[in-house]
Amino acid sequence: MLFSRRQMLIGLAGLGVVGLGAGGVRYWLGRPENVATHDYELIAAPLDIELVPGQTTSAWAYGGQAPGVELRCRQGERLRVRFINQLDVPTTIHWHGIRLPLAMDGVPYVSQAPVLPGEYFDYNFITPDAGSFWYHPHVASGEQLGRGLVGALIVEEREPTGFIHDHTLNLKSWHIDEQGAFTDFSVPREAARGGTPGRLSTVNGKHAPTLDLPAGQVVRLRLINLDNTLTYRLNLPGADARIYALDGNPVEPRPLGKEYWLGPGMRIELGLKVPAAGNELSLRNGPLRLATLRARPNAEGAGEWPPALPANPVAEPDLANAETVKFNFEWAGAVSVGLDQGAAHSFWQINGQAWDINDKTCADRPIARLQLGKSYIIELRNLSQYQHPIHLHGMTFKVLASDRKSIIPYFTDTYLLGKNERARVALVADNPGVWMFHCHVIDHMETGLMASIEVV
Numbered sequence: 001m002l003f004s005r006r007q008m009l010i011g012l013a014g015l016g017v018v019g020l021g022a023g024g025v026r027y028w029l030g031r032p033e034n035v036a037t038h039d040y041e042l043i044a045a046p047l048d049i050e051l052v053p054g055q056t057t058s059a060w061a062y063g064g065q066a067p068g069v070e071l072r073c074r075q076g077e078r079l080r081v082r083f084i085n086q087l088d089v090p091t092t093i094h095w096h097g098i099r100l101p102l103a104m105d106g107v108p109y110v111s112q113a114p115v116l117p118g119e120y121f122d123y124n125f126i127t128p129d130a131g132s133f134w135y136h137p138h139v140a141s142g143e144q145l146g147r148g149l150v151g152a153l154i155v156e157e158r159e160p161t162g163f164i165h166d167h168t169l170n171l172k173s174w175h176i177d178e179q180g181a182f183t184d185f186s187v188p189r190e191a192a193r194g195g196t197p198g199r200l201s202t203v204n205g206k207h208a209p210t211l212d213l214p215a216g217q218v219v220r221l222r223l224i225n226l227d228n229t230l231t232y233r234l235n236l237p238g239a240d241a242r243i244y245a246l247d248g249n250p251v252e253p254r255p256l257g258k259e260y261w262l263g264p265g266m267r268i269e270l271g272l273k274v275p276a277a278g279n280e281l282s283l284r285n286g287p288l289r290l291a292t293l294r295a296r297p298n299a300e301g302a303g304e305w306p307p308a309l310p311a312n313p314v315a316e317p318d319l320a321n322a323e324t325v326k327f328n329f330e331w332a333g334a335v336s337v338g339l340d341q342g343a344a345h346s347f348w349q350i351n352g353q354a355w356d357i358n359d360k361t362c363a364d365r366p367i368a369r370l371q372l373g374k375s376y377i378i379e380l381r382n383l384s385q386y387q388h389p390i391h392l393h394g395m396t397f398k399v400l401a402s403d404r405k406s407i408i409p410y411f412t413d414t415y416l417l418g419k420n421e422r423a424r425v426a427l428v429a430d431n432p433g434v435w436m437f438h439c440h441v442i443d444h445m446e447t448g449l450m451a452s453i454e455v456v
């Protein structure tokens with residue numbers, strides 16, 4: 001595949017205009033002077049942050065924040081981001097969950113050349129679906145996501161939804177020690193199991209923060225799992241909370257229930273009826289508190305439950321005429337490709353094939369070829385003892401059934417496939433290209449659990 005000539009930053013004198021000046025702001029996300037080419041400038045750069053009180057962590061940030069600055073746009077509109085790489089490593093941005101043309105998908109050697117240090121790349125696409133999405137690199141993901149290159153991308157509905165208060169909660173556990181220094185993002189013996197977990201849980205970059213919410217109102221909470229590894233068992237004891245959307249797609253509002261398992265890459269949107277002033281709720285991962293939600297006095301009075309969010313324009317698969325494709329996810333045994341520097345471990349396979357992150361030609365051998373416009377039923381089978389959040393780029397699929405739990409069919413881009421579970425999903429192959437299909441436990445993805453699916 002050929003890519004357009006590398007875009008160098010040399011000579012872009014006008015770039016510094018936005019955000020600089022006021023004391024030389026180093027990082028920004030701003031509206032540029034020249035709106036002919038892009039709407040936003042987004043910089044990736046090193047940034048020292050304080051995760052452990054009194055200690056410094058050398059993070060990597062988007063727009064001067066880790067997790068990255070929240071990007072917002074409106075459904076059906078074009079988002080144009082000039083991404084500027086001020087790191088000293090190559091990177092890309094992938095827009096998780098957005099149905100876009102392949103050239104904007106951010107996968108190195110598949111959709112674009114990596115953006116080298118000092119270079120920029122203009123991302124430019126329409127956001128067809130409203131909801132909670134996110135963005136992250138697709139290069140050296142363990143380290144790059146691990147250091148903080150993860151951010152929310154919120155696509156607002158065309159019309160007001162009835163929610164006035166809207167909060168994004170970015171969930172990430174950092175691989176750092178007590179001094180704030182990074183620890184290994186991937187340990188082979190963990191990669192071969194559930195993945196290497198971080199130690200310090202955070203919400204929006206703070207450990208166990210308190211968030212003030214307006215008493216009596218129904219607020220929209222967008223919980224995004226930006227973590228490399230962890231599946232959060234989310235619960236909000238005693239709360240009146242309803243699920244409004246899963247992974248960027250609306251569902252018929254229903255109670256949150258006892259807990260919801262949010263795997264890496266996944267999102268859940270809740271409507272929460274904030275209790276009376278002075279009360280607190282605990283947002284938890286299993287028994288562990290992630291954040292405190294505190295009701296603050298509010299003059300607006302009580303809020304109403306908004307109706308269901310409008311459905312996204314995702315094509316309904318034609319099940320009667322669909323062809324079935326099967327994917328098995330399995331543990332490949334402790335096969336090590338090599339022990340020399342740079343060699344990848346290979347612990348996982350899809351249909352007997354392991355992805356090699358050091359082999360730039362893997363995507364040339366897709367695991368399936370789908371015919372453009374046709375419907376497919378995809379059988380996902382987990383032959384391992386660990387769960388895998390299975391993610392597909394470029395298209396949204398419908399979850400139909402599972403042999404482990406009852407499913408109310410819904411659209412998603414990531415399905416958390418449980419231990420030894422077998423599930424059926426379906427899609428219309430309506431986006432031409434070579435699309436990555438992988439487990440979003442980054443450790444698993446980087447040790448084999450990735451493939452490409454071609455739509456022609």
Ligand code: C2O
Pocket residue numbers: 094096136138265391393436438440
């Ligand atoms: Cu968030 Cu390839 O994915």
Ligand code: CU
Pocket residue numbers: 094095096097391392393
């Ligand atoms: Cu993705």
Ligand code: CU
Pocket residue numbers: 387388389439440441444445449
């Ligand atoms: Cu996995």
